[in-house]
Amino acid sequence: MSETTVVTVGADMFADAVAGQAVGVERVDWRPPMPGTEADLAAVATDPRRPEANRKAVEAMLGVTAHLVDVAPASEVLGLERGQFLHAGPPITWDRTSGPLRGALMGGAALEGLVDDPEDAVALFESGSNVSLEPCHHRSAVGPMAGVVTPSMWMWVLEDRATGKRTYCSLNEGLGKVLRYGAYGPDVLTRLRWMGDVLGPLLQAAVRGTEEATDVTGILTQMLQMGDEAHNRNRAGTLMLLRDLSPAMVLSQETGGFGSSDVADALRFVGGNDHFFLNLAMPACKLALDAARDVPGSTMVVAMARNGTDFGIQVSGTGDEWFTGPAQVAEGLFLGDYGPDDANPDIGDSAITETAGIGGFAMATAPAIVRLVGGSVPDALATTRRMHEITLAENPRWSVPVLEFQGVPTGIDVSKVCRTGILPQINTGMAGAVAGVGQVGAGLVTPPAEIFPQALAALASRVAG
Amino acid sequence: MSTPTKDHVELRSGAYADSVTLLQVSRAVQAAPGVVAAQVAMATGLNLEVLAGMGFDVPDSSPNDMVVALRLDAGADVTAALAAVDAALVPTRPGQGDAQVAPPRTTASALRRTGAGSVVLVSVPGASATVEAMDALEAGHDVMVFSDNVPVAEEVALKTYAATRGALVMGPDCGTAVIDGIGLGFANTVRPGRIGLVAASGTGCQQLLALLHHAGAGLEEVGVRHALGVGGRDLSSVVGGLATREALRRLDADPDVDLVVVVSKPPAPEVAETLAREAEALSTPVELGLLGRGQRDLTTVAEAVLARLGHQAPQWPVHGADNTGPATGPLLRGLFVGGTLCDESMLIAAERLGPIRSNIPLSPELALGEELLVDDHVMVDFGDDALTQGRAHPMIDPTLRNEQVARAAADPATGAILLDLVLGHGAEPDPAAHLAPAIAAARSERRIPVVVSLVGTDLDPQDLSAQRDALVAAGAEVHLSNAAATRRVVQLIEGAQR
Structure with a gap:
């Protein structure tokens, strides 16, 4: 039979029709994008600068030692x-x-x-x-x-x-x-x-x-x-x-x-x-990501950071502008008698590791701590695979043995986050909400979803014409 | 006398299925015991109107919510009905491989898994189609965009980018393609030969596939090797034939293609001129089948293709001619699922009958409004963007057209009804099962002549002869050539006018 594989995205009946001809079919599990993002997604997708800009940003990032x-x-x-x-x-x-x-x-x-x-x-x-x-x-x-x-x-x-x-x-x-x-x-x-x-x-x-x-x-x-x-x-x-x-x-x-x-x-x-x-x-992650900053047209996230009140991201194609929303409280395990009510919302610049493709993005490689953050080994494998859905590239230097040495998911793409609704997965420590308490636990957290459509709109507004 | 019923409406946030799947789910649930009516749909504006029209009270929702609306016999069990919904929603996808690995969520992700030699078929809602198509082009793959309602500026952007990647954009609004023998979208199964088609029209392409397949029985070279769709707007002045140019370049370079045929809805004159010039310059001969006033119809183009290859055209098949009596009134009603078939019929009929009102009119003053039946000759394309927004294509969901068949039949001015029925991959498994009863019902009061263009091949999954027999048994006269079918009804109407 034919060597051609058909990738289908949309109505299942067309995929069925192709499969019925004994042709290989890869079905995309498509779902509608985040509400109200369709026009901005199309504007950014057809920005002629974008493909090269993202390639350049990824290359610059991966080039840093x-x-x-x-x-x-x-x-x-x-x-x-x-x-x-x-x-x-x-x-x-x-x-x-x-x-x-x-x-x-x-x-x-x-x-x-x-x-x-x-x-x-x-x-x-x-x-x-x-x-x-x-x-x-x-x-x-x-x-x-x-x-x-x-x-x-x-x-x-x-x-x-x-x-x-x-x-x-x-x-x-x-x-x-x-x-x-x-x-x-x-x-x-x-x-x-x-x-x-x-x-x-x-x-x-x-x-x-x-x-x-x-x-x-x-x-x-x-x-x-x-x-x-x-x-x-x-x-x-x-x-x-x-x-x-x-x-x-x-x-x-x-x-x-x-x-x-x-x-x-x-x-x-x-x-x-x-x-x-x-x-x-x-700082190694930041050094790599800083090299990807300020590429006009690039949709790559270059920083994710939290101050305990706001979660902010910066994007290559939008300069130093922060897109912020309320920081979320992590889900996970608590030390001693502490519980969810004692935890402060997400805080720290350490999400720079996830921005660079490690931390939560490389969860598959750290099965020893999946329980610390309240998960299982299959969850960890699924998490790393899921992060590939929202990233631009794989890092050839940073690979995950259990996933056949696949490179870690690298370069979060604002567009792909908005398209799939999949939010970056962050591993984090939890601080006590009251000043002076210290650490109360560790767990998993995601950014507030709304900051990605915000960033997307800013990218779309910078598309000429 | 009506039995008491109760309504159950629930929103499922984050659940999603495409409109075709949900149509099938709704039908399956309607058949469950105790269910009087069921509508499972995404909460789009249009669907909410439908739900309101059915008398359901839907809470505040966003278009990304799935609505499950059930009307049950008062004594029926809601749980059982919801179980039927859940069962119908479970996707049946054989061969998904490693259950551990979640399916790709974007076209880019899917292409990372499949690699080289992939073709992408996009049929998501138009507002999201460009984004998926760009994934394909960026990875260097050809893409067919079945989706309609894609802004023309996005089409130009896609095709302009594709040119830099040597990739082909088939569409948007491309219904049909055959690549390496694989039918994509609505495509007929044909014997491969040495003809390459470039089609700015889905059903026009399917008509040529069907005619050449019929004529080519026993003739090795008379068959279509590739049919590259380009989308109905490709030969407009805005798009300027970007995809047609790439498709011609490919077919010209293919040593297995001896003759190229271009078929299109009426193109922009200046684009048609440029195209003719460029076709001249190719090393492979090109037969241009561009519909328009004073131009050849598709059947004549097929005959010219046969002549070029040294063969005589056959007698195009007609069945059930005995069913047809004189016209029952002065006006012609053409109700189509295929846009190009509608165009072709209007061009042929207008020459003899004068102006034809349509939702895709030959000239603007002939446009129909919301009202699809007026006191004039009328031809309606149910596949047009405006009539498919928020609902499935009429080749999948025949409800709207069948309603119009009944309305046309009830109008005493209706003299004859012209229909099309298109077979092939992607079409319903048994479309005649829906159309034949509508035809029989239309002819139950008066013997209104019903003539059908049945576009398909004997290799299509639906069984061409069984489909034809069902239509003939319902009282229709069935043609393979849409041009011949049109001429037949024109003749009947002229007979009534004399």
């Missing part, structure tokens, strides 16, 4: 000044901030010595004098959960050697009662001070003293084959990072004058925090 080139305080590498605070997600004012972001800002103010007691920071932020809030994303940075960055915090510095472009992220504090989940108690501040006084300088010495800069993109390639999806599981990645840096950390006793107990503390801290590598995975 992130190397770890330095560790340094935010005041130095981001030019952050006293009273300037970075935070996760799209822009927000103090009066609209949620509990965890408030708590983290209050703790950050105390860390910087703007107030003695974190509780006093409320009045400071309410007055708005000498303090300012700005998204991490606006400074080439990303921050997990609350994502609060203050001038004294030490930052990972990642660089794409081909272009010299850099991205930044703070050092990970561990789980539980930590600043990024909105906790600001004395132990939280003590840990942060140690990170600033000991861990940061020690890692700086180690990174500067490591001959071959660590290839973060390469570690991501390997960890995806070792059961990490690089959002909620970073165990293999953390250990590989430690493998790369520990010789130079040990040597820093000679080169930087660190005591052996400092080195031991640092090794123990990093090795004991399975999420330590997340803060390298995130």
Whole structure:
């Protein structure tokens, strides 16, 4: 019989008629697009710039290799000044901030010595004098959960050697009662001070003293084959990072004058925090996605980020504009006695991992944590497959063994989200809704659906003619 | 006397099935015990009107909701009726392969699974057709767009882009194509020969397929190898023959094609001129069958094709001529499912009978309004965009045309009724089962002549001879040639006018 396969989309009777001729048929399970998007979808589909623009955006993104080139305080590498605070997600004012972001800002103010007691920071932020809030994303940075960055915090510095472009992220504090989940108690501040006084300088010495800069993109390639999806599981990645840096950390006793107990503390801290590598995975993803920004006509999402109140996306073809809607509460498992009522809506820049095709998008490769986020192994396989329905490409470097080494779904397409109604799947931690509580659980969440038609309309309005 | 009934209406958000499937579901549920009436439909404006007309009270809904509306005998069990709905909605799709893997949700996703050598057939609602078609073109595949109601600007954009990819856009509103022997949409099964068709018209293409198949019995070269549809607007001045040009280029390059035939509804004159020039320049001879005033009809074109290949045209078959008596009134009523067949009949009839009113008129002043039956000669194309919005094509859902057959029969001015019936893949399994009773009913009061153009081949799944016999038994006179059928009714009407 004929070699031709017929793809049918629409009435089943035509597919049946083709099948009746002993010809192979692939049926599309078509459903109407998100309400009211038909005209914008057609305008964007027929935008002559789009196919090439998306190809270019994907290529640029896949072309980036992130190397770890330095560790340094935010005041130095981001030019952050006293009273300037970075935070996760799209822009927000103090009066609209949620509990965890408030708590983290209050703790950050105390860390910087703007107030003695974190509780006093409320009045400071309410007055708005000498303090300012700005998204991490606006400074080439990303921050997990609350994502609060203050001038004294030490930052990972990642660089794409081909272009010299850099991205930044703070050092990970561990789980539980930590600043990024909105906790600001004395132990939280003590840990942060140690990170600033000991861990940061020690890692700086180690990174500067490591001959071959660590290839973060390469570690991501390997960890995806070792059961990490690089959002909620970073165990293999953390250990590989430690493998790369520990010789130079040990040597820093000679080169930087660190005591052996400092080195031991640092090794123990990093090795004991399975999420330590997340803060390298995130800026590596941002570095790749930033390369795909500002391609006129491209429908690719280049950032998904939440500030605990709003969920925002940025799209390649629409510049720096944020499309926002209310952040949702994740579904999943809760720590201890906590329950859904204790959880804050979705927060953090860590959805940059999903934007780059890992995290929830690579769930199939991390069966070990499907229960943590309340799922099953078949769910995990189905999730990764489903994300291919809304993405532009597969990442040849980041592959999933159990799916026959298929590359992870890469480059979320605003059009395809609107066409299928399939929303990006995000793995996330859950912060307590009340400032100071910290982590209450982990689970799965999606963006609010309405931000995709918003972005689509903006893309359609930019189509000439 | 009416028995008491009760209504059950529910909305199912997020559920979706295409209109054809839902039509079948509604029919299946109507047959369930205790069900007086059933309508399962997407909550589009049109469907909501239908539901309101049936007396159902539908709550606030969006077009993406599915409405299940049931009218039951007062004593009947709602649960059982809903179970019948659910059972009818379960898709029966053999050979879906690995149950673990969900089916693709977009054409792009499907093409990633099938790879090279795929052809895409789009029949989603017109507002969404362009998006799916672009997926095909972007991946470098040919696409047939059956969907109608696609804006012409989108058609131009699709075809302009396709030209940069060397891909062919068949459509929008393309009913028929035969590619590598595979029939897509409404297509007849034919013996492959050495003829390539380019068709800006679905039923025009099907008429030629059927005539050449009939004439080609026993003649190896007389058969259609490929029939490339281009969509009814391709030869308009806006679209400018973009797809026709690509189709001609392909057939010219195919060593297995000795003769190319172009068939179209009346084209824009300047496009027809350019096309004639370009056809001249090809190495393969081209027979242009462009309908229009003073131009040849489709049957004459088929005869010219036969002559080019050195064969004489046969006597085109007619059955049931004994059924037909004199016209019963002065006016002709043509009720078509095929737009090009309607066009052809108007062109032929207008020469002898004068102006014909239509929903697809030969000139604007002849346009019909909402009223499809007026005190003039009338020919209606039930496949036209305006009559298919929100409902299935008349080849699938004959209800609307059958209603008009009854109305025409009830009009004492009606002298003869001209119908078409198109067989092939995609058409109903037994269309005569719906049309024959309508014909018999139309002739029950007065012996109104009913002449039918039955377009099909003996290889079609419906069994051509059984379909023909059913129509003849109902009192019709059945032709294979639509032109011959038209001339027959024109003659009858002229007889009544004298």
